[in-house]
Amino acid sequence: MPTVHAHHFVCRHIGQNNPTTLAAISGKRTKRSAFTLVELLVVIAIIGVLVGLLLPAVQAAREAARSMQCSNNLKQIGLSLHNYASTYREQFPNNGYSWTGGYPSDFSPLAKILPYIEQGSLQELIDFDIYMGHPALADLPEGLREAAATRVPTYECPSDVNADLHGLTMPSGAETQIAGASYAMNHGSGTNNVYHPVYESDGLCWIDAKVGFRDILDGTSNTIVFAETVIGQGIDIATATPAMDVRGYRAKVTAVDQTLADAADAGGLDAIQANITGWNGDRNHYWLRGSVPNGPVMNGRLTPNSSVPDMTYGSSKISAARSNHIGLAKVCLADGSVRNVTDSIDREVWHASWTRMGREVETVSSND
Template structure:
């Protein structure tokens, strides 16, 4: 051992395999790590990048859901065309009158199942079975399986309540039923016909005993709505009118009969106008694709504009409704010609109403906007 020059620390002598002698330092290496400030900066940068990325991811997902929703409506519109080809040019209606009173209200969605490649579900339905008044008799047990079968084409991917829901029948027993994010056009609601099951003809396409076909759409198939989106209810109920519930999840039960006078209160789009007429709230909108005339069936009118701030109103089986969706600022509709269009919430009320009538002879409709 010996002292090295330049004040080096002591090193060990080692012999290299080549025979050369080299020094090996005993001084530990100085490894530099991250400081706390640097680590926090990196975390902050990652947080900003994630914050920028999430909206883009969400937008991409919604774009995919929107495309699937449009495809669903396209398939339903095509099914209506094929149904009409098979049944003398007539569209599927909302059922037929029944001698004992309440109609046998198999919905149009029950009728077009074979044309959306769901014949196996329609095989579960015996259309000769009378379903009866929903407030007086239970749904026949033979129809329970069909009623509780979800149909993917009938559910918008953006509809968070697209699932099975329980309904209580007149006996107090409960069954599971599947709903629809789409409804068929009963009419504009301007003609005073608000009940889709009393057999009264409306200015739309679908009611009990309707025999409407392509030749009856005098406004043109590209100017008349056949189907529109409407959100499936969230299932929550409230026995009092206040506080007002979210109109996207719930609808209001009116304390007076649905008529033109009440409908006029909805025209301003202000919920305060209708609060005096609300008795309670229900969450069963469109829970029931199998039946059309029941309050929770998939047939609506276009009296209120899309995604209205006023809740859908129901009294018995009469309704004042709005097309609704979870797509930001718009709803999708399928026209009689089978085309699908986006309609913004800000659409002119008169143009919107014109698109729900089959013979209004209006110049402007959703197709011209």
């Protein structure tokens, strides 16, 4: 009996002062409440896999939304063109007017349609009687700088990564800010050796143009009026090599002519490499002016998102519709409809869609 009492006393004493020891003595185990390192790593790995699976879907959904907004922008621009024509005797906005003894007064078509995209207050900042002069000789007049530095949401594709204000160094050396556009009006197909937006071509927009619906003999549903392009990155490169990203840069070449365009068709970048002297990043930086090299007027000489860069010499240019949408670029037809044009479109069909009276059978509309 004394032995039993002693054992009872010891167990009771230990239990009061050390429950863990008591549990061990009685054969019971405590419950764990934490992960082991291996379990934690497995959970992290599973979360990483799930994020990896979901991220492309999220990105695709966001791009689909941006693409839809881009189409809406072009749709609004197309409708504004119709409203403008209704106001001005069925004529489309042109690229400006001749100026006696000097560079044209080249207010762009985008500057003229502002009231029809609910930007009337912005157009009130533009005095169309102000002569801007030659861009290489005269600074942008003070009275136009506020308008030039105003971004217009309808003119910018949400997928255009360079849609922003960009610095413009004027002839005096002074700096000002200008805003660009992700869309440009149809100057022509670029197949007729006309590359300077001052001169009449087979499209719809140039200096002193008086083109309207009646002049589109190919039909408004078969003729491109605005095409998507991309705003340049804004930095000039003084050397010909290495070749730059064609979405952000245009190649400066020794001359823009039919020979160079044909060489690009036949041999791609390699065929024109010897003609490249450098690269500029100012594509479409300037929605206010149309005839300047960085204005929103273009030709369709190169197919959409061509691997051949746009080429410039002065204000002359060989250009392509370009976008950050995968595998396509968007265009607005003269009937106001918007089309997605794939990069693989036939070159002849593409060129036919830029002419107003080429009488071609197939266009982007017949390739939906």
